[in-house]
Amino acid sequence: MTLKKLLVGMMASVTLVAGAAQAAELAIVSGDTGTGLAFLRSQLDKFEAETGHTVTVVPMPSSTSDQFGQYRLWLAAGNTDIDVYQTDVIWAPQLADQFLDLTEAAADIVDQHFPSIIESQTVDGKLVALPAFTDAPALFYRTDLLEKYGKSVPTTWAELEETAKEIMDGERAEGNQDMWGFVFQGNAYEGLTCNALEWVMSNGGGQIVEADGTISINNENAAAAVDRAAGWIGTISPEGNLAYQEEESRGVWQLGNSVFMRNWPYAYALGNGDDSGVKDKFDVAPLPAGDGEGARSAATLGGWNVAVSKYSTDPEAAIELAKFLASPEVQKERAINQSNLPTIEALYDDADVLEASPFMANWKEIFQNAVPRPSAPTKTDYNEVSSLFWSAVHNTLSGNGTAAENLELLEADLTDLKGSGW
Numbered sequence: 105m106t107l108k109k110l111l112v113g114m115m116a117s118v119t120l121v122a123g124a125a126q127a128a129e130l131a132i133v134s135g136d137t138g139t140g141l142a143f144l145r146s147q148l149d150k151f152e153a154e155t156g157h158t159v160t161v162v163p164m165p166s167s168t169s170d171q172f173g174q175y176r177l178w179l180a181a182g183n184t185d186i187d188v189y190q191t192d193v194i195w196a197p198q199l200a201d202q203f204l205d206l207t208e209a210a211a212d213i214v215d216q217h218f219p220s221i222i223e224s225q226t227v228d229g230k231l232v233a234l235p236a237f238t239d240a241p242a243l244f245y246r247t248d249l250l251e252k253y254g255k256s257v258p259t260t261w262a263e264l265e266e267t268a269k270e271i272m273d274g275e276r277a278e279g280n281q282d283m284w285g286f287v288f289q290g291n292a293y294e295g296l297t298c299n300a301l302e303w304v305m306s307n308g309g310g311q312i313v314e315a316d317g318t319i320s321i322n323n324e325n326a327a328a329a330v331d332r333a334a335g336w337i338g339t340i341s342p343e344g345n346l347a348y349q350e351e352e353s354r355g356v357w358q359l360g361n362s363v364f365m366r367n368w369p370y371a372y373a374l375g376n377g378d379d380s381g382v383k384d385k386f387d388v389a390p391l392p393a394g395d396g397e398g399a400r401s402a403a404t405l406g407g408w409n410v411a412v413s414k415y416s417t418d419p420e421a422a423i424e425l426a427k428f429l430a431s432p433e434v435q436k437e438r439a440i441n442q443s444n445l446p447t448i449e450a451l452y453d454d455a456d457v458l459e460a461s462p463f464m465a466n467w468k469e470i471f472q473n474a475v476p477r478p479s480a481p482t483k484t485d486y487n488e489v490s491s492l493f494w495s496a497v498h499n500t501l502s503g504n505g506t507a508a509e510n511l512e513l514l515e516a517d518l519t520d521l522k523g524s525g526w
Contacts, residue, residue, distance in 0.1 A: 127156035128421035132188040132410075135164035135171045137351050138374050143442050151428050157421050167349060168192050169293040172487060175199065184415045187422040188429075191233050192294075193224055193407040194479035198486060200227035203411040207231040209423045216432065217447045224476075225409055232411055234430035235447035237438055239406030240467060240474045241298070242388040244357065244365040244375070249275070249385075260399075261306070261332060261392045264364060268340040271363045280361070285340030287353040288366040292498040295349055297477065297490045298404040299366060300497040303329040305402035305475050307394025312493055313478040313518070317526035321493070322515035325396035330507035332394075334500050346501060358382055366391065368406060372463055373443035388463060390470050405474040407447070439464070485521055492517050 134144050141161070148159045162185075164171045172195060178186060179202040191199065210231060214222050217235050225233045243264075245257055249271050258264040268285025275283040289295035305311060309326030313319055320326075337343060345353070350367060357365040358374065360381035365371070376383050390401040410426040412419060428434060436451055438444040440460040445467055451457050452464065479486040496514040500507045 127158065128418035129158050129160075130187045130416075130418060130421055130425055131160045131162055131185055132190070132425065133162045133164050133171075133175075133186055134190055135166050135168070136190075137166050138354075138370050138442075140370065140442060143438070147429065147434050147437065151425060154428075155421075155424065157425070159425065162186065166351060167291075167293050168295070169487075169491075172198075172294075179413065179415070182415050183413075184417050186413055187416040187418060188425050189411045189413060190236070191409045191411050193221075193239075193405060193409065194477050194486060196225050196227050196232045196409075197479055197483045199411070200230060200232045202414060203232050204414050204416075204419060204423070205230040205232075206234060206412065206423065206426065210234055210427060210430075213427065213430070216450065217430075218449055221407065221447045224407075233409035234411075234426050236408050236410050236429050237435060237442075237444035238447045238471075239368050239408070239445060240403040240470045241302070241366055241368050241391065241406070242403070242467070242470050243391050244367055244371065244386055244388055246271075246363050246382065246385055247387050249363055257389045258364075258392050259390075259401075261303070261329075261394055264392050265332075265336070265340060268363050272340060275363075282359075282361045284342050284356065284362045286336060286364040286366075287341060287345055287348060287356045287362045289349055289353055290337070290341070290345040290498070290501055291347050291349050291352075292494055293349065294490060294494070296494040296497055298406070300330060300333070300494065301404050301475060301477060302366075302391055302402045303333050303394070306391065306400060307332075308396035308398030308400075309394075311475065311478055313481050313489060313526070315478075315481055317481045317522070319515055319518045319522065321518070322511045324508075325394070325398075327507040327511050328396060329394055330497055330500050330511070333497075334503070334507070337501055346498070360385075369443045369445055369464075369467065371443075373441070373461070388466050388470075390473055401470075401473045402475045403470050403473050405476045407445075481526055483526065485525065488521060489518060492521070 134141055221235045253271050255267045258267050272283050272285040289299050304326040307325045307329035309323055309329055310320035312321045354371045356362050358380050391403055393399045393401050410429045412422045412426050416422045432448050435446040435448050439446050439457045482489045496510040499505055500510050
């Protein structure tokens with residue numbers, strides 16, 4: 105018995121939809137963080153009620169790097185147990201051959217989405233996945249603490265360091281020994297690539313690999329940005345930040361034990377939950393800029409999509425599920441309940457969305473500073489490129505060599521990887 109049959113066999117028996125073929129048994133993978141898994145299940149319940157299909161959720165690790173590795177194993181083996189995959193915006197070039205082309209099936213809805221996001225999921229004319237929501241990180245800051253200490257929102261990393269240290273020291277002097285200045289995603293995984301790309305790009309250090317395939321990471325501005333971040337560990341950021349992913353940093357922040365946090369939009373709604381120690385005490389702003397030539401704010405472009413495995417035994421039903429999860433109705437509920445940013449432009453003018461999530465207006469400026477990871481120029485090698493990059497950065501953060509030394513080694517490794525490709 106296959107994994108899918110075993111899981112679905114424990115669910116309610118399949119019913120028939122009036123006038124339709126026998127309902128399908130589907131499986132979708134999910135590595136959602138926060139309350140995302142519960143939200144997905146609530147939407148799948150609606151889908152099941154509307155269609156008669158049944159959908160089993162196969163949980164995945166929260167680490168996107170681990171998810172990607174599992175996806176590749178399953179797809180390479182032609183696994184028929186999984187019908188629909190939730191995919192990071194960067195994975196389209198790497199997994200395109202394993203997913204169905206949704207161009208024709210989604211012809212009636214693609215115009216509702218931002219063209220740039222549809223373009224990001226199109227490989228050699230093939231629409232690999234449908235957008236579910238888009239993403240860009242922000243600087244979360246404690247409004248109450250900045251007001252208490254008479255500080256403004258930092259616009260440069262130097263200002264963040266100074267403000268974070270002053271408020272952290274002040275709060276500790278008043279008795280909160282658990283207070284830190286800044287938490288981020290410092291573990292050795294894809295999240296660190298996102299953070300470090302922002303540090304480097306904001307300091308005029310380029311995008312690791314440029315759009316034309318040029319390896320640009322070994323430069324003084326990039327090294328200065330990474331060395332600066334290494335200086336945060338043990339000063340304004342805890343030593344444990346070297347192991348933090350999104351949820352660990354959010355945990356520290358939401359307990360009220362950090363002045364600043366770098367995180368994605370989902371953390372906004374959770375931060376204002378009734379069980380949050382920072383409810384109504386924070387806001388968001390664009391991430392700070394560096395001080396190198398060409399310095400600017402930079403936010404890694406994120407977002408998640410839904411793709412249909414070409415090995416699905418129920419492709420029509422699987423496509424139906426993908427379209428449902430990308431629909432205006434589901435995206436609207438995601439925006440209201442999960443703080444996920446829609447890929448459908450019209451929803452930014454929806455009264456219900458704006459009433460529930462007025463902060464979304466703050467992300468317009470953040471999106472203007474969005475920076476893509478170099479998945480397009482590095483194509484199927486992106487995962488290895490990212491792994492080499494985050495390893496070099498994590499070594500520096502951990503005190504294993506300077507940024508200049510580690511980025512020089514990284515350049516050599518990327519050059520070997522590139523070979524005659526890209």
